[in-house]
Structures are given as C-alpha cells and as structure tokens.
Amino acid sequence: MEPKIVTGNGGYTLDDVPHLSDYLSNLPTYPNPLQNNPSYSVTKQYFVDDDDTVVQKAVQHKDGPRGLHFRRQGPRQKVYYSPDEVTACIVTCGGLCPGLNTVIRELVCGLDYMYGVKNILGIQGGYQGFYARNTITLTPKSVDSIHKRGGTILGSSRGGYVLSKIVDSIQDRRINQVYIIGGDGTQKGASVIYQEVRKRGLKVSVIGIPKTIDNDIPIIDKSFGFDTAVEEAQRAINAAHTEAESVENGIGLVKLMGRDSGFIAMYATLASRDVDCCLIPESPFYLEGPGGLYEFIARKLRDNGHMVIVVAEGAGEKLEERDASGNKAFKDVGLWLSHTIKEHFAQTNLNITLKYIDPTYMIRAVPANASDNVYCTVLAQSAIHGAMAGYTGYTVGPVNGRQCYIPFYRIIEKPNKVVITDRMWARLLSSTNQPSFMNPPKDTVVGGKPTESIMPSNSFEKPSENENHVDDQHPGVNGSI
Numbered sequence: 199m200e201p202k203i204v205t206g207n208g209g210y211t212l213d214d215v216p217h218l219s220d221y222l223s224n225l226p227t228y229p230n231p232l233q234n235n236p237s238y239s240v241t242k243q244y245f246v247d248d249d250d251t252v253v254q255k256a257v258q259h260k261d262g263p264r265g266l267h268f269r270r271q272g273p274r275q276k277v278y279y280s281p282d283e284v285t286a287c288i289v290t291c292g293g294l295c296p297g298l299n300t301v302i303r304e305l306v307c308g309l310d311y312m313y314g315v316k317n318i319l320g321i322q323g324g325y326q327g328f329y330a331r332n333t334i335t336l337t338p339k340s341v342d343s344i345h346k347r348g349g350t351i352l353g354s355s356r357g358g359y360v361l362s363k364i365v366d367s368i369q370d371r372r373i374n375q376v377y378i379i380g381g382d383g384t385q386k387g388a389s390v391i392y393q394e395v396r397k398r399g400l401k402v403s404v405i406g407i408p409k410t411i412d413n414d415i416p417i418i419d420k421s422f423g424f425d426t427a428v429e430e431a432q433r434a435i436n437a438a439h440t441e442a443e444s445v446e447n448g449i450g451l452v453k454l455m456g457r458d459s460g461f462i463a464m465y466a467t468l469a470s471r472d473v474d475c476c477l478i479p480e481s482p483f484y485l486e487g488p489g490g491l492y493e494f495i496a497r498k499l500r501d502n503g504h505m506v507i508v509v510a511e512g513a514g515e516k517l518e519e520r521d522a523s524g525n526k527a528f529k530d531v532g533l534w535l536s537h538t539i540k541e542h543f544a545q546t547n548l549n550i551t552l553k554y555i556d557p558t559y560m561i562r563a564v565p566a567n568a569s570d571n572v573y574c575t576v577l578a579q580s581a582i583h584g585a586m587a588g589y590t591g592y593t594v595g596p597v598n599g600r601q602c603y604i605p606f607y608r609i610i611e612k613p614n615k616v617v618i619t620d621r622m623w624a625r626l627l628s629s630t631n632q633p634s635f636m637n638p639p640k641d642t643v644v645g646g647k648p649t650e651s652i653m654p655s656n657s658f659e660k661p662s663e664n665e666n667h668v669d670d671q672h673p674g675v676n677g678s679i
Contacts, residue, residue: 201213201605201607202214202215202216202220202605208263208264209262209263209264209265210263210264210265210267211263211264211265211266211267212251212266212267212268212269213266213267213268213604213605213608214269214605215269215584215589215590215591215592215603215604215605216392216396216589216590216591216592216605217588217589217590218278218401218403218588218589218590219278219588221396221399222399222401225278225401225588226278226280227276227277227278228276228277228278228279228280229275229276229277230244230245230273230274230275230276230277230586231277231281231312231313231314232244232245232273232312232313235311235312237311237312238273238312244273244275245272245273245274245275246270246271246272246273246274248274250269250270250272251267251268251269251270252267252268252269252270252597252598252600252602253265253266253267253598254266254267254268254417254597254598256598268417268597268602268603268604269589269602269603270600270601270602270603271580271583271584271594271600271601271602271603272580272583272601273583273586273587274583274586274587276587277313277586277587277588278586278587278588279374279375279585279586279588281313281314281315281316282314282316283374284309284313284315284317284374284375285317285318285319285371285372285373285374285375286305286309286315286317286318286319286373286374286375286376286377286585287318287319287320287321287333287368287371287373287375287376287377288302288305288306288318288319288320288321288336288352288377288379289320289321289324289325289327289328289352289376289377289378289379290302290324290350290352290353290354290379290380290409291324291325291354291355291356291378291379291380291381291383291384291387292324292354292356292380292381292383292384292409292410293354293356293381293411293562294348294349294350294354294562294563295409295410295411295422295423295562296348296411296422296423296426296427296430296561296562296564296565296566296567296570297409297422297423297426297566297570297571297573297574298349298350298354298379298409298423299341299344299345299347299348299349299350299351299565300344300345300422300565300566300570300571300574300575300578301379301407301409301422301574301577301578302320302336302341302344302350302351302352302379303341303342303344303345303578304574304575304577304578304579305318305377305578305581305582306318306336306337306338306340306341307338307341308578308579308582309582310337310338311338312579312582313582313586318335318336318337319333319334319335319336319371319373320333320334320335320336320351320352321333321352322334322352322353323352323353323354323355323358324353324354324355324356324357324358325355325357325358325359325360325364325384325387326355326357326358326359326360327352327353327355327358328363328364328367328368329360329363329364329366329367330358333371334352345565345566345571345574346565347565348562348563348564348565349563356383359387361390361391361394362394364391365391365394365395365398368391368395368400368402369398369400373402374400374401374402374403375402375403375405375585376388376391376402376403376404376405377405377407377581377585378391378404378405378406378407379406379407379409380406380407380408380409381408381409381410381414381415382410382414382415382609382610382613384406384409385406385408385415385593385606385609385610386606386610388404388405388406388593388606389406389591389606389607389610391404392404392590392591392606393591395590396590396591402590403584403585403588403589403590404590404591405581405584405585405590405592405593405594406592406593406594406606406609407577407578407581407593407594408421408422408593408594408595408609409421409422409423410423411423411424411427411455411462411561411562412424412455412456412457412458412459412461412462413459413461413462413614414456414457414458414459414461414613414614414615415595415609415613415614416608416609416611416612416613416614417595417597417604417608417609417614418593418595418596418597418604418609419595419596419597419598419599420596421595422566422570422573422574422577423566423570424461424462424465424570425567425569425570425573426561426564426565426566426567426569426570427455427462427561427562428462428465428466428469429567430557430560430561430564431452431454431462431466431557431561432466432469432470433557434452434454434555434557434560434561435450435452435466435470435472435473435506435508436470436472437450437555438450438451438452438472438506438553438555439470439472439504439506441553442504442505442506442553443503443504445504445551446503446549446551447499447503447504447548447549447550447551448503448504448505448550448551448552448553449495449499449504449505449506449507449539449550449551449552449553450504450505450506450507450552450553450555451506451507451509451532451535451536451539451552451553451554451555452506452507452508452509452532452555452556452557453508453509453510453511453530453531453532453554453555453556453558454466454508454509454510454511454557454558454561455510455511455558455561455562456478456479456510456511456512456513457479457511457512458479458512458613458615459478459479459480459510459512459613459614459615459616460476460477460478460479460480460481460510460512460513460615460616461614461616462510463476463477463478463508463509463510463513464476464478464616464622464623464626466508467508467626467629467630468625468626468629470506471629472506473506473507473508473630474498474502474505474506474507474630474631474632475491475494475495475498475505475506475507475508475630475632476507476508476509476626476630476632477491477507477508477509477510477513477514477535478510478512478513478616479510479512479513479615480615480616480617480618481513481616481618481623481634481635482635482636483513483514483633483635484635485538485542489633489635489637490633490635491633491635492539492542492543494632494633495507495539495543496543496546496548499548499550507535509531509532509535510531511530511531511532511558512531513531514531514534514535530556532554532556533554536552536554539552540552576596576601577594577595577601580594580601580603581594584603589603591605591606592604592605592606593605593606593609
C-alpha cells in the first residue's frame with residue numbers, strides 16, 4: 199500500500215487515506231441523507247470540511263514543523279453510495295475483547311438509522327466465514343440488546359485467511375462495504391484485501407476497526423476494551439491482595455494480558471494501589487542478586503507481611519510459539535514465575551504462601567463498561583461516515599482525542615509499547631517503590647544454574663519514538679504532568 203502524502207505550507211504533511219476515485223473514474227455522487235435526518239437536525243453544522251485534519255503530535259515546539267496530520271472523520275456533504283445500492287458486511291477476527299458486540303450493534307444501527315442502508319450481512323467465524331460459513335442478516339432489531347453480552351454474536355477465529363476466496367466472496371455477493379474488526383494481524387489482512395479489491399477495480403470500501411485488549415495498536419490514543427480490561431483486572435488484584443494479607447508471608451501473583459505491551463498491567467497497577475511489583479515485557483527484570491526480584495520479595499514480606507505481584511503474559515520468558523494468526527503464543531509466565539518463587543524460598547528459612555490468579559478469559563469475555571460502550575459507538579459511526587464518503591483502505595481511531603482516518607500501513611507498521619523511559623513508567627515505579635531493574639549483574643542464578651538476566655532481548659536498546667504518547671503514555675490523555 200503506497201503512502202498518499204499531501205504537503206502544504208509551514209511543514210504541513212497529511213498522511214491521507216485512499217479514496218474510490220483514486221482508481222475508479224466518473225463515480226456518481228449523491229447528497230448526504232443526513233441533511234434530512236432528524237437526528238442531525240439539531241446540529242449547527244452537518245458536515246466536516248474535506249480539508250479538516252488532526253495533528254498527530256499534540257506537543258510542538260514554536261520553531262518546529264507543523265507535523266504529520268491525519269484526515270478528520272465525519273460526514274461529508276456528498277456521498278459515493280446510494281443507500282439502496284449498499285450491501286455491507288461485518289466480520290470479527292482474533293481473540294475476544296469487551297465491546298465487540300457494541301461495535302457490531304452500532305455499525306448496523308448507524309448504517310440503517312443514519313444512511314438508510316438495509317442490506318447488512320454478518321460474516322460468521324472470522325475471515326474463513328467469507329467462504330466456509332453462511333452469512334446472517336443483521337437488522338437493528340436483531341442486534342438491539344447484544345451490547346449487554348460479552349464476546350461476539352458473529353463468532354471469531356484465528357487463521358483461515360485465503361485472500362482469493364475472501365475477495366471472490368465479496369465480489370460474488372456484491373458486497374461493497376466491508377467492516378473488519380480485529381487486531382494488528384486482522385488489519386494486515388484487511389490491507390491486503392483492500393489492495394486486491396483495488397487491483398480488480400471493484401467499487402468496494404474496506405474499513406478496519408482496531409480491536410486489541412492490550413492497547414498495542416500504534417497511532418491511536420487507545421483501543422476499545424482497554425478501559426474495561428483495566429477495570430476488570432482490579433477484581434483479580436483485589437482477590438490476590440485479600441488472599442495475601444490473610445496469611446503470614448502471603449504472596450498474591452496475578453497474570454494479566456499483554457503479549458508484547460504491558461499497558462493493562464501498568465494501568466491496573468496504578469489504579470489498584472495494592473500492587474507492590476509490576477512486571478511487563480518492555481521492562482527488564484531479574485531474579486537473583488542485589489536489586490533482584492527475590493531480594494525485593496523478601497524485603498516486602500519482612501516489612502509488610504504480604505505482597506502482590508502483577509505480571510503481563512509476555513514478560514520475562516523469551517521462549518515463544520506462534521498461533522494460527524502468526525501472533526506470539528507465550529508459555530505461561532505466571533505459572534513459571536510462581537514455581538520459581540516457591541522453589542527459591544523453599545531453600546531459605548522464609549516460609550511463604552503464594553496464590554496464583556489468571557483472570558485472562560474472564561476479562562476478555564465480559565461486556566464493555568460505560569466508557570468503552572460510548573467509545574465503540576463513536577468508532578462505528580466514524581467508520582460509516584468514511585465509507586459512505588468513498589474512503590477506503592483505512593482504520594478509524596482517535597488521535598489526540600479526535601477521530602481520524604488512518605491508512606492501513608501506519609496501523610500495522612509496529613506495535614504500540616510502553617516506553618520505560620517515559621514519565622508514566624516512572625509514575626508506576628514511584629507508586630509501587632519497586633526496583634527499576636535497570637542495573638542487573640552480569641550473571642544471575644535461576645534454578646541453581648548461571649544464566650542471563652530474565653529480560654526481553656531488546657530491553658536496553660534506545661527507545662523507539664512513540665508518536666502517539668510523546669511524554670506520557672496515558673490512553674486518551676495528552677500532556678498531563
């Protein structure tokens with residue numbers, strides 16, 4: 199997917215998204231039906247200006263360039279689809295995430311109530327559903343209460359991606375708006391579908407809606423389901439704390455989601471106030487020796503009589519496998535850490551009681567909370583406005599608090615990660631008073647055998663620029679101190 203860059207005066211740069219008119223000529227346009235929609239009659243301005251953009255970096259220097267911009271979402275005065283010609287489809291891929299059903303509901307209701315689109319299909323079972331499963335018809339009535347349930351009414355899967363069969367199905371069914379809800383692997387697949395659609399010269403808009411409970415999709419402020427995940431993680435942390443403080447030398451160990459990015463663990467720790475140590479993939483940690491985890495545990499137990507540890511699923515272990523989507527599938531770091539802690543203190547005179555809690559699937563399967571439900575509504579309606587205006591090959595999401603259309607290639611180029619040299623991680627260290635683990639000894643001892651420190655291989659590389667959170671990695675909030 200080639201970048202579509204527009205430049206202007208003063209260093210202005212727009213990283214634009216494709217449009218149907220880029221490869222199809224003489225497309226008819228229609229007045230936007232929203233101008234006659236009672237829901238929009240109360241607004242002073244129905245439509246956003248075609249030149250409206252949103253800057254990516256909120257923090258700027260007075261002598262610096264104006265920076266990179268993305269196209270602002272919203273309804274346009276003219277649309278490139280007549281409502282009666284639209285056949286839209288919705289598909290969910292990858293793991294579960296709070297808010298999936300809310301997005302489905304709001305896509306269906308938004309297409310119908312705002313633009314009068316009646317032909318909406320649900321693709322069952324992920325990408326393979328395009329060619330291996332039947333579709334279902336979606337109406338506002340059929341999706342009316344699905345937001346109250348966790349999971350996805352369409353079902354989901356990993357893998358099953360056969361490009362030719364998927365695009366053949368889109369073409370054969372005369373689908374011309376494809377809404378794809380999923381994480382980075384799913385968005386990569388959506389990008390290739392867009393390119394094949396364009397190659398065939400089809401009038402089809404391909405739209406991605408980013409879904410990852412880990413909040414590891416770049417550019418956007420945060421992903422839907424993240425707020426719910428942090429909130430639900432508190433239940434597990436509260437249980438671990440209760441178990442730990444109820445016995446002598448009690449340790450509560452909680453494993454949370456985060457294959458590559460430790461945002462859930464970090465924010466759950468900051469929100470909890472009961473966590474004594476948080477371990478994430480981006481931050482190095484080691485077990486043995488001065489400043490190591492064992493020493494910190496012993497000190498905490500001596501001072502407080504109990505402690506709580508939160509570990510992200512991707513922290514510590516380097517051994518990994520791959521699932522059907524090509525994502526990392528780590529061995530259970532929580533069980534491993536639980537075993538090593540028990541084994542270590544069994545060899546000392548300190549008797550501990552460790553309780554291990556893994557709430558992963560309980561968190562993924564719950565309905566979205568109020569914050570995420572509102573966010574899902576905005577995402578869905580933003581995606582619809584863009585599709586009706588003829589845009590394609592984009593993912594929708596908030597940048598600096600404003601919904602934008604972001605080209606696929608920017609979303610899939612690298613994951614969003616916690617930057618441990620930013621202030622948000624410093625806040626966590628200040629809150630928990632845990633070791634920073636920044637100066638490990640050359641060798642540590644794990645299980646009685648000399649080995650390298652337990653840390654990601656790239657832990658001490660120069661942090662990559664994270665344009666999404668320059669100073670503070672706080673989803674949805676910029677520039678706080």
